[in-house]
Amino acid sequence: MKRLLLILFPALILLSSCHAPLTENELALGTICAITSYDKKDDGLIAPAFELIHSKEKLFDFYSEDSELGRVNSSAHISPVKVSEELYELIKLSYEIALASNEAFSPVLGPLVELWGIGTEDAHVPSDEEIEEALRLCNIEDLVLCDEDRTVFFRKEGMKIDLGAIAKGHVTNEVVSFLKENGVERSIVNLGGNLYLIGEKKKGECWTVGLQNPGADYGGYYATVDVRDSAVVTSGEYERYLELEDGTRYHHILDSRTGYPAKSDLKSASIISSDSALADALATACFVLGQEKAEALVKEYGVDAVFLTTSDQIVRVEGS
Ligand code: AMP
Ligand code: MG
Numbered sequence: 001m002k003r004l005l006l007i008l009f010p011a012l013i014l015l016s017s018c019h020a021p022l023t024e025n026e027l028a029l030g031t032i033c034a035i036t037s038y039d040k041k042d043d044g045l046i047a048p049a050f051e052l053i054h055s056k057e058k059l060f061d062f063y064s065e066d067s068e069l070g071r072v073n074s075s076a077h078i079s080p081v082k083v084s085e086e087l088y089e090l091i092k093l094s095y096e097i098a099l100a101s102n103e104a105f106s107p108v109l110g111p112l113v114e115l116w117g118i119g120t121e122d123a124h125v126p127s128d129e130e131i132e133e134a135l136r137l138c139n140i141e142d143l144v145l146c147d148e149d150r151t152v153f154f155r156k157e158g159m160k161i162d163l164g165a166i167a168k169g170h171v172t173n174e175v176v177s178f179l180k181e182n183g184v185e186r187s188i189v190n191l192g193g194n195l196y197l198i199g200e201k202k203k204g205e206c207w208t209v210g211l212q213n214p215g216a217d218y219g220g221y222y223a224t225v226d227v228r229d230s231a232v233v234t235s236g237e238y239e240r241y242l243e244l245e246d247g248t249r250y251h252h253i254l255d256s257r258t259g260y261p262a263k264s265d266l267k268s269a270s271i272i273s274s275d276s277a278l279a280d281a282l283a284t285a286c287f288v289l290g291q292e293k294a295e296a297l298v299k300e301y302g303v304d305a306v307f308l309t310t311s312d313q314i315v316r317v318e319g320s
Contacts (some may be wrong), residue, residue, distance in 0.1 A: 013169045022046070023188075028053045028169055031192025034236075035175070038186045045182050051173050056174065060167040062110065062160075063120075072152050073110065074161040080151035089165060090170050090277070096256045097166075097281045098217055101297055103256045105285035110160025111137040112259055115244075118252040123242040125250060131259035138256055145152070151229075166254075167196040169233055169280025176276070193239070196231045196276050211306060214238040214267045223306055223314050224269075229278035235283035236268035237261070246256070253287055264290030265310050273303040273320075291315060
């Protein structure tokens with residue numbers, strides 16, 4: 001199955017950028033990634049930062065049998081598979097968020113994601129029988145993790161882990177750490193809408209980020225958030241979808257209860273946190289959960305959020 005690149009509708013638009021920034025773009029992780037440098041001394045760090053991003057594709061690529069995740073997916077039903085610390089930690093965090101969100105976010109929806117194929121050349125609407133069959137392979141309790149041995153085991157053959165809703169956030173964290181360790185005090189890292197604003201826009205001045213209005217053209221925003229040294233991550237139905245000839249749309253965020261694209265009272269969910277992986281996973285979970293449960297979840301995790309409801313209400317939640 002081939003993955004199509006997501007090049008339309010990055011979730012966020014930056015407002016009020018500063019003088020003479022240098023932005024480099026590359027295709028990676030199935031999307032467009034951009035890094036912006038604001039200081040000449042930092043320009044040389046952009047290339048190694050992209051190398052870092054590409055190296056992570058070898059860990060998390062769901063569509064490659066050669067990635068570390070691909071090897072887990074092809075053999076973890078036979079016997080426990082020992083994995084790298086980095087992959088283990090991300091699967092473990094995903095497992096915990098799945099439990100906390102009642103599986104609104106779940107790392108074991110691989111069979112369902114593959115079946116729908118949204119964002120790939122094979123995207124189609126599956127039959128109810130196919131969905132039922134895939135759902136039997138998508139239960140979090142069938143994922144067995146062993147901290148001591150750092151192994152992953154599937155209780156059922158056919159199970160697959162897909163980290164598409166958290167991996168970009170994790171890689172963003174890694175890039176931000178790399179840049180900061182090398183002395184960067186101000187930069188923007190944008191991995192397909194997983195945005196991290198390092199430092200401040202100017203001394204004493206925060207960054208202003210526009211949140212994409214799902215119903216508007218690219219660049220039309222429905223609200224702004226002011227942040228310092230923080231991730232801003234959005235999940236929305238407009239990001240990636242299959243559109244039939246009659247205009248019916250099926251988006252890429254799936255509901256583990258129904259097997260269909262999630263339908264809640266939210267059109268878009270943005271999370272603001274210093275941890276981009278957490279923000280990524282929670283944005284997906286909130287979108288699926290809907291306003292009331294999403295508010296409780298962000299408060300439990302102590303992060304801030306902005307939601308756009310289906311009746312176009314803007315809801316700001318201060319959980320931090
Ligand atoms: P995001 O854009 O961060 O909300 O992540 C969506 C991507 O994560 C999809 O393209 C799928 O690969 C995967 N996915 C879809 N639905 C879910 C879900 N409910 N929980 C976790 N991952 C999901
Ligand atoms: Mg996500």
